[in-house]
Amino acid sequence: MGIYYGLYTITRGFSYVIASMSLPLTMLFLIGIISRGYLLKFAVIGGFISLISTNALSSAGDASFLRLELKFQDLLVTTRITRIDYMLGLMLSYLFFSLPGIAVYAAIGVILNLFTAFRAFALFLIMLSLLISETSLAFIIAGIMKHIRNVWGIVSILSIIFSVIPPIFYPYTYLPKYALYALSISPATPGAVVAQGIFGMQPLNYVMLILLIAETGFYFVLGMNFIKWRES
Amino acid sequence: MIEIYELNKIYNNGVEALKKITTKISKKRTAIIGRNGAGKTTLIRILSTQLMPTSGYALINGLNILNEEQKIRRKVSCIPQEARPVGLLTPYEHILIYLTARGYSFKNASEEARKALKAVNLWENRNTTADELSGGMKRKLFVAMALASNAELVFLDEPTTGLDPLSRLEVWTAIKELGSDLVLTTHYMEEAQSLSEEIVFMENGSIIKQGTFEEVLSEFKGKVRVESRKPVEGWKKVGGLYIKYVDSGEAHEYVKMGYDIKQITLEDLFFKYGVEIES
Numbered sequence: 001m002g003i004y005y006g007l008y009t010i011t012r013g014f015s016y017v018i019a020s021m022s023l024p025l026t027m028l029f030l031i032g033i034i035s036r037g038y039l040l041k042f043a044v045i046g047g048f049i050s051l052i053s054t055n056a057l058s059s060a061g062d063a064s065f066l067r068l069e070l071k072f073q074d075l076l077v078t079t080r081i082t083r084i085d086y087m088l089g090l091m092l093s094y095l096f097f098s099l100p101g102i103a104v105y106a107a108i109g110v111i112l113n114l115f116t117a118f119r120a121f122a123l124f125l126i127m128l129s130l131l132i133s134e135t136s137l138a139f140i141i142a143g144i145m146k147h148i149r150n151v152w153g154i155v156s157i158l159s160i161i162f163s164v165i166p167p168i169f170y171p172y173t174y175l176p177k178y179a180l181y182a183l184s185i186s187p188a189t190p191g192a193v194v195a196q197g198i199f200g201m202q203p204l205n206y207v208m209l210i211l212l213i214a215e216t217g218f219y220f221v222l223g224m225n226f227i228k229w230r231e232s
Numbered sequence: 233m234i235e236i237y238e239l240n241k242i243y244n245n246g247v248e249a250l251k252k253i254t255t256k257i258s259k260k261r262t263a264i265i266g267r268n269g270a271g272k273t274t275l276i277r278i279l280s281t282q283l284m285p286t287s288g289y290a291l292i293n294g295l296n297i298l299n300e301e302q303k304i305r306r307k308v309s310c311i312p313q314e315a316r317p318v319g320l321l322t323p324y325e326h327i328l329i330y331l332t333a334r335g336y337s338f339k340n341a342s343e344e345a346r347k348a349l350k351a352v353n354l355w356e357n358r359n360t361t362a363d364e365l366s367g368g369m370k371r372k373l374f375v376a377m378a379l380a381s382n383a384e385l386v387f388l389d390e391p392t393t394g395l396d397p398l399s400r401l402e403v404w405t406a407i408k409e410l411g412s413d414l415v416l417t418t419h420y421m422e423e424a425q426s427l428s429e430e431i432v433f434m435e436n437g438s439i440i441k442q443g444t445f446e447e448v449l450s451e452f453k454g455k456v457r458v459e460s461r462k463p464v465e466g467w468k469k470v471g472g473l474y475i476k477y478v479d480s481g482e483a484h485e486y487v488k489m490g491y492d493i494k495q496i497t498l499e500d501l502f503f504k505y506g507v508e509i510e511s
Binding site for chain 2: 005008012013066069070071072074075076077078079080081085230231232
Protein backbone atom coordinates (compact mmCIF):
# COMPACT_ATOMS: atom_id res chain seq x y z
CA MET A 1 0.00 0.00 0.00
CA GLY A 2 2.84 2.34 0.89
CA ILE A 3 4.43 1.78 -2.48
CA TYR A 4 1.28 2.26 -4.51
CA TYR A 5 -0.20 5.09 -2.50
CA GLY A 6 3.10 6.93 -2.13
CA LEU A 7 4.99 6.31 -5.37
CA TYR A 8 2.06 6.52 -7.76
CA THR A 9 0.87 9.72 -6.13
CA ILE A 10 4.20 11.20 -7.15
CA THR A 11 4.03 10.08 -10.77
CA ARG A 12 0.30 10.65 -11.29
CA GLY A 13 -0.19 13.75 -9.19
CA PHE A 14 3.11 15.60 -9.29
CA SER A 15 1.48 18.96 -8.57
CA TYR A 16 0.94 17.75 -4.99
CA VAL A 17 4.67 17.11 -4.66
CA ILE A 18 5.44 20.62 -5.88
CA ALA A 19 2.81 22.02 -3.51
CA SER A 20 4.35 20.16 -0.56
CA MET A 21 7.73 21.77 -1.32
CA SER A 22 6.38 25.27 -1.84
CA LEU A 23 6.32 26.34 1.83
CA PRO A 24 9.88 25.26 2.78
CA LEU A 25 11.31 26.56 -0.51
CA THR A 26 9.57 29.92 0.00
CA MET A 27 10.93 30.09 3.54
CA LEU A 28 14.40 29.19 2.26
CA PHE A 29 14.21 32.05 -0.25
CA LEU A 30 12.86 34.61 2.22
CA ILE A 31 15.22 33.68 5.04
CA GLY A 32 18.19 33.65 2.65
CA ILE A 33 17.34 37.14 1.37
CA ILE A 34 16.34 38.75 4.67
CA SER A 35 19.28 37.35 6.67
CA ARG A 36 21.64 37.94 3.71
CA GLY A 37 22.63 34.28 3.82
CA TYR A 38 23.35 34.25 7.58
CA LEU A 39 20.46 31.88 8.43
CA LEU A 40 20.52 29.92 5.18
CA LYS A 41 21.71 26.75 6.91
CA PHE A 42 18.77 26.95 9.31
CA ALA A 43 16.40 27.29 6.39
CA VAL A 44 17.87 24.24 4.64
CA ILE A 45 17.82 21.96 7.69
CA GLY A 46 14.43 23.43 8.63
CA GLY A 47 13.27 22.60 5.12
CA PHE A 48 13.79 18.88 5.78
CA ILE A 49 11.87 19.12 9.05
CA SER A 50 9.09 21.26 7.57
CA LEU A 51 8.67 19.04 4.52
CA ILE A 52 8.23 15.88 6.56
CA SER A 53 6.04 17.60 9.17
CA THR A 54 3.74 19.21 6.63
CA ASN A 55 3.41 16.05 4.55
CA ALA A 56 2.84 13.89 7.62
CA LEU A 57 0.21 16.25 9.04
CA SER A 58 -1.49 16.49 5.66
CA SER A 59 -2.03 12.76 5.83
CA ALA A 60 -4.92 13.56 8.21
CA GLY A 61 -6.80 14.61 5.09
CA ASP A 62 -5.92 11.38 3.31
CA ALA A 63 -6.61 9.21 6.34
CA SER A 64 -10.03 10.85 6.75
CA PHE A 65 -10.73 10.63 3.05
CA LEU A 66 -9.86 6.92 3.01
CA ARG A 67 -12.04 6.28 6.06
CA LEU A 68 -15.02 8.59 5.64
CA GLU A 69 -15.38 9.05 1.90
CA LEU A 70 -13.87 6.03 0.18
CA LYS A 71 -14.52 3.51 2.99
CA PHE A 72 -11.12 2.11 2.07
CA GLN A 73 -10.15 1.73 5.73
CA ASP A 74 -13.27 -0.37 6.37
CA LEU A 75 -12.36 -2.50 3.39
CA LEU A 76 -8.92 -3.18 4.85
CA VAL A 77 -10.20 -3.85 8.38
CA THR A 78 -11.61 -7.15 7.14
CA THR A 79 -8.20 -8.43 6.04
CA ARG A 80 -5.14 -9.77 7.82
CA ILE A 81 -3.55 -6.39 8.37
CA THR A 82 -3.71 -4.72 11.77
CA ARG A 83 -4.13 -1.06 12.64
CA ILE A 84 -0.35 -0.84 13.08
CA ASP A 85 0.24 -2.27 9.60
CA TYR A 86 -2.20 0.26 8.17
CA MET A 87 -0.54 3.17 9.97
CA LEU A 88 2.94 2.05 8.93
CA GLY A 89 1.73 1.56 5.35
CA LEU A 90 0.44 5.12 5.14
CA MET A 91 3.58 6.42 6.84
CA LEU A 92 5.69 4.63 4.26
CA SER A 93 3.62 6.15 1.48
CA TYR A 94 4.33 9.62 2.92
CA LEU A 95 8.01 8.84 3.12
CA PHE A 96 7.94 7.95 -0.58
CA PHE A 97 5.85 11.01 -1.32
CA SER A 98 8.42 13.20 0.44
CA LEU A 99 11.40 11.75 -1.45
CA PRO A 100 11.48 14.32 -4.29
CA GLY A 101 11.48 17.16 -1.74
CA ILE A 102 14.14 15.45 0.35
CA ALA A 103 16.25 15.07 -2.79
CA VAL A 104 15.98 18.81 -3.53
CA TYR A 105 17.06 19.76 0.02
CA ALA A 106 19.79 17.13 0.02
CA ALA A 107 21.17 18.69 -3.17
CA ILE A 108 21.12 22.17 -1.60
CA GLY A 109 22.70 20.76 1.57
CA VAL A 110 25.51 19.14 -0.45
CA ILE A 111 26.12 22.42 -2.31
CA LEU A 112 26.37 24.23 1.04
CA ASN A 113 28.61 21.45 2.36
CA LEU A 114 26.35 20.73 5.36
CA PHE A 115 26.57 16.96 5.50
CA THR A 116 28.84 14.39 7.02
CA ALA A 117 27.83 10.72 7.10
CA PHE A 118 26.90 11.01 10.79
CA ARG A 119 24.86 14.18 10.31
CA ALA A 120 23.02 12.74 7.33
CA PHE A 121 22.17 9.58 9.26
CA ALA A 122 21.09 11.54 12.33
CA LEU A 123 18.90 13.79 10.18
CA PHE A 124 17.33 10.70 8.59
CA LEU A 125 16.49 9.33 12.06
CA ILE A 126 15.00 12.67 13.13
CA MET A 127 12.84 12.75 9.98
CA LEU A 128 11.77 9.16 10.58
CA SER A 129 10.67 9.91 14.13
CA LEU A 130 8.85 13.04 12.91
CA LEU A 131 7.14 10.99 10.22
CA ILE A 132 5.91 8.52 12.85
CA SER A 133 4.83 11.11 15.41
CA GLU A 134 3.18 13.57 13.04
CA THR A 135 1.43 10.91 10.97
CA SER A 136 0.14 9.54 14.27
CA LEU A 137 -1.12 13.04 15.08
CA ALA A 138 -2.82 13.00 11.70
CA PHE A 139 -4.53 9.71 12.58
CA ILE A 140 -5.72 11.25 15.85
CA ILE A 141 -7.27 14.16 13.92
CA ALA A 142 -8.74 11.81 11.31
CA GLY A 143 -10.22 9.63 14.04
CA ILE A 144 -11.88 12.53 15.83
CA MET A 145 -13.34 14.28 12.79
CA LYS A 146 -16.71 13.22 11.50
CA HIS A 147 -16.73 15.39 8.37
CA ILE A 148 -13.87 15.58 5.94
CA ARG A 149 -14.44 19.28 5.30
CA ASN A 150 -13.41 20.07 8.88
CA VAL A 151 -10.20 18.07 8.50
CA TRP A 152 -8.76 20.33 5.79
CA GLY A 153 -9.35 23.40 7.96
CA ILE A 154 -7.81 21.82 11.05
CA VAL A 155 -4.81 20.59 9.07
CA SER A 156 -4.19 24.08 7.63
CA ILE A 157 -4.21 25.60 11.11
CA LEU A 158 -2.07 22.84 12.63
CA SER A 159 0.42 23.01 9.75
CA ILE A 160 1.17 26.60 10.69
CA ILE A 161 1.22 25.95 14.43
CA PHE A 162 3.24 22.75 14.12
CA SER A 163 5.48 23.48 11.15
CA VAL A 164 6.05 27.23 10.85
CA ILE A 165 5.92 28.79 14.32
CA PRO A 166 8.30 26.27 16.01
CA PRO A 167 12.02 27.04 15.67
CA ILE A 168 12.34 25.17 12.41
CA PHE A 169 13.66 27.98 10.23
CA TYR A 170 15.44 30.01 12.91
CA PRO A 171 17.79 29.28 15.90
CA TYR A 172 15.90 27.80 18.80
CA THR A 173 17.89 29.98 21.21
CA TYR A 174 15.95 33.00 19.89
CA LEU A 175 12.97 31.69 21.86
CA PRO A 176 12.48 32.13 25.61
CA LYS A 177 12.63 28.75 27.34
CA TYR A 178 8.96 28.70 28.31
CA ALA A 179 7.98 29.32 24.68
CA LEU A 180 10.32 26.58 23.50
CA TYR A 181 8.76 24.08 25.87
CA ALA A 182 5.25 25.24 25.05
CA LEU A 183 5.96 24.74 21.35
CA SER A 184 7.34 21.29 22.09
CA ILE A 185 3.82 19.93 21.86
CA SER A 186 4.68 19.79 18.18
CA PRO A 187 7.26 17.04 17.55
CA ALA A 188 8.75 19.37 14.92
CA THR A 189 10.13 21.54 17.76
CA PRO A 190 12.34 18.91 19.44
CA GLY A 191 13.14 17.56 15.96
CA ALA A 192 14.41 20.94 14.76
CA VAL A 193 16.25 21.67 18.01
CA VAL A 194 18.09 18.33 17.90
CA ALA A 195 18.89 18.82 14.19
CA GLN A 196 20.33 22.29 14.86
CA GLY A 197 22.49 20.76 17.60
CA ILE A 198 23.73 17.88 15.46
CA PHE A 199 24.62 20.22 12.58
CA GLY A 200 26.61 22.38 15.01
CA MET A 201 24.47 25.44 14.45
CA GLN A 202 23.31 25.61 18.08
CA PRO A 203 24.17 23.76 21.32
CA LEU A 204 22.84 20.19 21.41
CA ASN A 205 19.83 20.04 23.73
CA TYR A 206 19.56 16.56 25.28
CA VAL A 207 16.22 17.27 26.94
CA MET A 208 14.79 17.86 23.48
CA LEU A 209 16.35 14.61 22.23
CA ILE A 210 14.57 12.68 24.99
CA LEU A 211 11.37 14.62 24.29
CA LEU A 212 11.56 13.74 20.59
CA ILE A 213 11.85 10.02 21.36
CA ALA A 214 9.12 10.19 24.02
CA GLU A 215 6.71 12.11 21.78
CA THR A 216 7.25 9.67 18.94
CA GLY A 217 6.18 6.78 21.15
CA PHE A 218 3.41 8.74 22.84
CA TYR A 219 1.76 10.01 19.66
CA PHE A 220 2.08 6.60 17.98
CA VAL A 221 0.24 4.87 20.84
CA LEU A 222 -2.36 7.66 20.88
CA GLY A 223 -2.77 7.39 17.09
CA MET A 224 -3.35 3.63 17.39
CA ASN A 225 -6.18 4.27 19.81
CA PHE A 226 -7.83 6.99 17.76
CA ILE A 227 -7.65 5.32 14.37
CA LYS A 228 -11.11 3.71 14.72
CA TRP A 229 -9.97 0.43 13.27
CA ARG A 230 -12.77 -1.61 14.80
CA GLU A 231 -15.31 0.94 15.86
CA SER A 232 -17.20 0.58 19.10
CA MET B 233 -23.02 -20.62 8.80
CA ILE B 234 -23.71 -17.48 10.79
CA GLU B 235 -25.25 -17.79 14.24
CA ILE B 236 -26.43 -14.61 15.91
CA TYR B 237 -27.33 -14.42 19.58
CA GLU B 238 -29.11 -11.46 21.20
CA LEU B 239 -27.11 -9.04 19.06
CA ASN B 240 -27.71 -5.48 20.17
CA LYS B 241 -26.22 -2.20 19.00
CA ILE B 242 -26.84 1.18 20.55
CA TYR B 243 -24.82 4.04 19.03
CA ASN B 244 -23.40 6.90 21.09
CA ASN B 245 -26.28 9.14 19.98
CA GLY B 246 -28.71 6.73 21.63
CA VAL B 247 -30.04 5.17 18.42
CA GLU B 248 -30.72 1.46 18.89
CA ALA B 249 -29.77 0.11 15.47
CA LEU B 250 -30.13 -3.58 16.37
CA LYS B 251 -32.62 -4.86 18.92
CA LYS B 252 -31.34 -8.12 20.38
CA ILE B 253 -31.42 -10.11 17.17
CA THR B 254 -31.18 -13.89 17.39
CA THR B 255 -31.11 -15.97 14.22
CA LYS B 256 -29.13 -18.36 12.02
CA ILE B 257 -28.12 -17.80 8.43
CA SER B 258 -27.26 -21.11 6.86
CA LYS B 259 -28.02 -20.76 3.15
CA LYS B 260 -25.21 -20.19 0.67
CA ARG B 261 -26.62 -16.88 -0.54
CA THR B 262 -28.64 -14.61 1.68
CA ALA B 263 -30.07 -11.16 1.05
CA ILE B 264 -30.84 -8.82 3.91
CA ILE B 265 -33.54 -6.43 2.80
CA GLY B 266 -35.11 -3.49 4.53
CA ARG B 267 -35.55 0.23 4.28
CA ASN B 268 -32.82 2.78 4.97
CA GLY B 269 -32.10 2.74 8.69
CA ALA B 270 -33.50 -0.76 9.18
CA GLY B 271 -30.16 -1.94 10.61
CA LYS B 272 -28.80 -3.85 7.60
CA THR B 273 -25.44 -2.08 7.42
CA THR B 274 -24.95 -2.17 11.18
CA LEU B 275 -25.56 -5.93 11.14
CA ILE B 276 -23.10 -6.48 8.27
CA ARG B 277 -20.46 -4.27 9.89
CA ILE B 278 -20.74 -6.17 13.16
CA LEU B 279 -20.63 -9.58 11.49
CA SER B 280 -17.59 -8.62 9.42
CA THR B 281 -15.82 -7.39 12.61
CA GLN B 282 -15.71 -3.72 11.60
CA LEU B 283 -17.96 -2.69 14.47
CA MET B 284 -18.36 -3.97 18.02
CA PRO B 285 -21.86 -4.81 19.23
CA THR B 286 -23.17 -3.26 22.44
CA SER B 287 -24.16 -6.71 23.68
CA GLY B 288 -24.73 -10.19 22.34
CA TYR B 289 -22.44 -12.04 19.96
CA ALA B 290 -22.30 -13.94 16.71
CA LEU B 291 -20.41 -16.94 15.40
CA ILE B 292 -19.02 -16.92 11.86
CA ASN B 293 -18.36 -20.54 10.89
CA GLY B 294 -17.93 -21.22 14.60
CA LEU B 295 -15.66 -18.24 15.34
CA ASN B 296 -16.81 -15.63 17.84
CA ILE B 297 -16.85 -12.05 16.55
CA LEU B 298 -16.05 -10.72 20.02
CA ASN B 299 -12.63 -12.29 20.47
CA GLU B 300 -11.68 -14.20 17.33
CA GLU B 301 -11.78 -11.32 14.88
CA GLN B 302 -8.30 -11.99 13.46
CA LYS B 303 -9.29 -15.54 12.49
CA ILE B 304 -12.59 -14.33 11.05
CA ARG B 305 -10.88 -11.66 8.94
CA ARG B 306 -8.86 -14.35 7.18
CA LYS B 307 -12.06 -16.06 6.11
CA VAL B 308 -14.36 -13.18 5.20
CA SER B 309 -14.32 -10.31 2.78
CA CYS B 310 -16.56 -7.29 3.19
CA ILE B 311 -17.24 -4.62 0.59
CA PRO B 312 -18.64 -1.63 2.47
CA GLN B 313 -21.63 0.39 1.39
CA GLU B 314 -20.65 3.29 -0.89
CA ALA B 315 -17.02 2.14 -1.06
CA ARG B 316 -15.21 4.06 -3.75
CA PRO B 317 -11.85 3.40 -5.36
CA VAL B 318 -8.79 5.62 -4.88
CA GLY B 319 -8.84 7.95 -7.89
CA LEU B 320 -5.15 7.78 -8.77
CA LEU B 321 -4.88 4.00 -8.63
CA THR B 322 -5.89 1.51 -11.32
CA PRO B 323 -8.23 -1.49 -10.88
CA TYR B 324 -5.24 -3.81 -11.07
CA GLU B 325 -3.44 -1.93 -8.29
CA HIS B 326 -6.55 -1.91 -6.10
CA ILE B 327 -6.79 -5.67 -6.25
CA LEU B 328 -3.07 -6.08 -5.63
CA ILE B 329 -3.27 -3.88 -2.52
CA TYR B 330 -6.32 -5.75 -1.27
CA LEU B 331 -4.90 -9.20 -1.86
CA THR B 332 -1.48 -8.46 -0.38
CA ALA B 333 -3.35 -7.11 2.67
CA ARG B 334 -5.10 -10.48 2.78
CA GLY B 335 -1.75 -12.25 2.87
CA TYR B 336 -1.26 -13.13 -0.81
CA SER B 337 2.23 -13.06 -2.29
CA PHE B 338 2.69 -10.49 -5.05
CA LYS B 339 2.84 -13.26 -7.67
CA ASN B 340 -0.37 -14.94 -6.52
CA ALA B 341 -2.09 -11.59 -6.12
CA SER B 342 -1.21 -10.69 -9.72
CA GLU B 343 -2.65 -13.96 -10.97
CA GLU B 344 -5.86 -13.63 -8.94
CA ALA B 345 -6.23 -9.99 -10.02
CA ARG B 346 -5.97 -11.03 -13.65
CA LYS B 347 -8.63 -13.73 -13.24
CA ALA B 348 -11.00 -11.50 -11.30
CA LEU B 349 -10.71 -8.55 -13.67
CA LYS B 350 -11.40 -10.83 -16.62
CA ALA B 351 -14.40 -12.34 -14.82
CA VAL B 352 -16.02 -8.92 -14.40
CA ASN B 353 -14.99 -7.63 -17.84
CA LEU B 354 -12.58 -5.04 -16.48
CA TRP B 355 -9.39 -6.53 -17.85
CA GLU B 356 -9.19 -4.01 -20.68
CA ASN B 357 -9.47 -1.21 -18.12
CA ARG B 358 -6.91 -2.70 -15.75
CA ASN B 359 -4.49 0.19 -16.23
CA THR B 360 -7.06 2.97 -16.32
CA THR B 361 -7.02 5.15 -13.21
CA ALA B 362 -10.19 4.80 -11.14
CA ASP B 363 -11.08 8.45 -11.75
CA GLU B 364 -11.74 7.57 -15.38
CA LEU B 365 -13.98 4.56 -14.71
CA SER B 366 -17.77 4.75 -14.95
CA GLY B 367 -19.93 4.23 -11.85
CA GLY B 368 -20.74 0.68 -12.93
CA MET B 369 -17.08 -0.14 -13.52
CA LYS B 370 -16.17 1.16 -10.07
CA ARG B 371 -18.73 -1.12 -8.43
CA LYS B 372 -17.59 -4.03 -10.56
CA LEU B 373 -14.06 -3.36 -9.37
CA PHE B 374 -15.17 -3.96 -5.78
CA VAL B 375 -16.97 -7.14 -6.76
CA ALA B 376 -13.74 -8.19 -8.48
CA MET B 377 -11.89 -7.57 -5.22
CA ALA B 378 -14.32 -9.83 -3.39
CA LEU B 379 -14.06 -12.38 -6.16
CA ALA B 380 -10.25 -12.34 -6.09
CA SER B 381 -10.17 -12.71 -2.30
CA ASN B 382 -11.42 -16.32 -2.47
CA ALA B 383 -12.88 -15.71 0.99
CA GLU B 384 -15.16 -18.33 2.51
CA LEU B 385 -17.82 -15.71 3.14
CA VAL B 386 -18.37 -12.43 1.31
CA PHE B 387 -20.44 -9.52 2.63
CA LEU B 388 -21.63 -7.02 0.04
CA ASP B 389 -23.36 -3.97 1.46
CA GLU B 390 -25.74 -2.51 -1.13
CA PRO B 391 -23.51 -3.40 -4.07
CA THR B 392 -25.61 -1.71 -6.74
CA THR B 393 -27.04 1.37 -5.06
CA GLY B 394 -27.08 4.32 -7.42
CA LEU B 395 -26.32 2.34 -10.56
CA ASP B 396 -28.30 2.48 -13.80
CA PRO B 397 -30.17 -0.73 -14.77
CA LEU B 398 -27.55 -1.88 -17.27
CA SER B 399 -24.66 -1.40 -14.83
CA ARG B 400 -26.70 -3.16 -12.18
CA LEU B 401 -27.14 -6.16 -14.44
CA GLU B 402 -23.41 -6.22 -15.09
CA VAL B 403 -22.69 -6.19 -11.34
CA TRP B 404 -25.24 -8.97 -10.78
CA THR B 405 -23.51 -11.10 -13.39
CA ALA B 406 -20.21 -10.48 -11.61
CA ILE B 407 -21.71 -11.37 -8.22
CA LYS B 408 -23.06 -14.61 -9.63
CA GLU B 409 -19.44 -15.55 -10.44
CA LEU B 410 -18.63 -15.59 -6.70
CA GLY B 411 -18.01 -19.10 -5.44
CA SER B 412 -18.09 -18.01 -1.79
CA ASP B 413 -21.01 -17.92 0.59
CA LEU B 414 -22.66 -14.54 0.20
CA VAL B 415 -24.56 -12.17 2.43
CA LEU B 416 -25.69 -9.01 0.70
CA THR B 417 -27.85 -6.12 1.73
CA THR B 418 -30.10 -4.36 -0.69
CA HIS B 419 -33.33 -2.48 -1.01
CA TYR B 420 -33.83 -3.64 -4.58
CA MET B 421 -36.32 -6.51 -4.42
CA GLU B 422 -35.39 -7.95 -7.79
CA GLU B 423 -31.74 -7.98 -6.69
CA ALA B 424 -32.57 -9.98 -3.57
CA GLN B 425 -34.67 -12.38 -5.62
CA SER B 426 -32.07 -12.79 -8.34
CA LEU B 427 -28.99 -13.26 -6.15
CA SER B 428 -30.12 -15.11 -3.04
CA GLU B 429 -31.77 -18.27 -1.77
CA GLU B 430 -32.75 -16.82 1.58
CA ILE B 431 -34.31 -13.49 2.47
CA VAL B 432 -33.91 -11.71 5.82
CA PHE B 433 -36.33 -8.81 6.10
CA MET B 434 -35.32 -6.20 8.65
CA GLU B 435 -37.25 -3.26 9.96
CA ASN B 436 -36.38 -0.88 12.74
CA GLY B 437 -33.48 -2.96 14.07
CA SER B 438 -35.38 -6.26 14.16
CA ILE B 439 -35.79 -9.22 11.86
CA ILE B 440 -39.42 -9.34 10.81
CA LYS B 441 -39.28 -12.25 8.38
CA GLN B 442 -36.71 -14.82 7.33
CA GLY B 443 -36.80 -17.72 4.93
CA THR B 444 -36.90 -18.60 1.27
CA PHE B 445 -38.69 -16.30 -1.13
CA GLU B 446 -41.85 -18.43 -0.86
CA GLU B 447 -41.63 -18.66 2.93
CA VAL B 448 -41.35 -14.93 3.58
CA LEU B 449 -44.29 -14.29 1.30
CA SER B 450 -46.41 -17.19 2.61
CA GLU B 451 -48.81 -14.85 4.41
CA PHE B 452 -49.70 -13.38 1.02
CA LYS B 453 -50.40 -16.80 -0.53
CA GLY B 454 -53.46 -16.73 -2.77
CA LYS B 455 -53.67 -12.94 -2.56
CA VAL B 456 -53.11 -10.07 -4.93
CA ARG B 457 -52.55 -6.40 -4.32
CA VAL B 458 -55.23 -3.94 -5.39
CA GLU B 459 -54.00 -0.41 -6.06
CA SER B 460 -55.78 2.89 -6.36
CA ARG B 461 -54.34 6.32 -7.10
CA LYS B 462 -57.30 7.97 -5.39
CA PRO B 463 -57.94 7.73 -1.65
CA VAL B 464 -60.15 4.83 -0.63
CA GLU B 465 -61.39 4.63 2.93
CA GLY B 466 -59.88 1.76 4.90
CA TRP B 467 -57.07 1.15 2.42
CA LYS B 468 -53.46 1.62 3.36
CA LYS B 469 -51.63 4.66 1.99
CA VAL B 470 -48.25 3.73 0.53
CA GLY B 471 -46.46 6.68 -1.02
CA GLY B 472 -48.88 8.08 -3.61
CA LEU B 473 -50.94 4.87 -3.74
CA TYR B 474 -53.74 3.29 -1.72
CA ILE B 475 -53.51 -0.48 -1.48
CA LYS B 476 -55.45 -3.45 -0.22
CA TYR B 477 -54.75 -7.19 -0.24
CA VAL B 478 -57.58 -9.44 -1.44
CA ASP B 479 -57.98 -13.09 -2.38
CA SER B 480 -57.08 -13.59 -6.01
CA GLY B 481 -60.58 -14.97 -6.59
CA GLU B 482 -62.02 -11.57 -5.77
CA ALA B 483 -59.64 -9.71 -8.06
CA HIS B 484 -62.03 -9.53 -11.01
CA GLU B 485 -64.50 -7.56 -8.88
CA TYR B 486 -61.89 -4.88 -8.30
CA VAL B 487 -60.89 -4.89 -11.96
CA LYS B 488 -64.49 -4.11 -12.85
CA MET B 489 -64.37 -1.18 -10.43
CA GLY B 490 -61.32 0.17 -12.31
CA TYR B 491 -58.59 -0.65 -9.80
CA ASP B 492 -55.18 -2.03 -10.75
CA ILE B 493 -54.30 -5.57 -9.70
CA LYS B 494 -50.66 -6.49 -8.96
CA GLN B 495 -49.01 -9.83 -8.23
CA ILE B 496 -47.34 -10.20 -4.84
CA THR B 497 -43.59 -9.43 -4.76
CA LEU B 498 -41.04 -8.82 -2.01
CA GLU B 499 -42.08 -5.17 -2.12
CA ASP B 500 -45.23 -6.19 -0.33
CA LEU B 501 -43.19 -6.96 2.77
CA PHE B 502 -42.16 -3.30 2.77
CA PHE B 503 -45.74 -2.19 2.14
CA LYS B 504 -47.11 -4.34 4.90
CA TYR B 505 -44.50 -4.02 7.62
CA GLY B 506 -42.39 -1.00 6.79
CA VAL B 507 -45.24 1.39 6.27
CA GLU B 508 -47.33 -0.12 9.02
CA ILE B 509 -44.60 0.47 11.58
CA GLU B 510 -44.05 4.00 10.34
CA SER B 511 -47.72 5.07 10.38
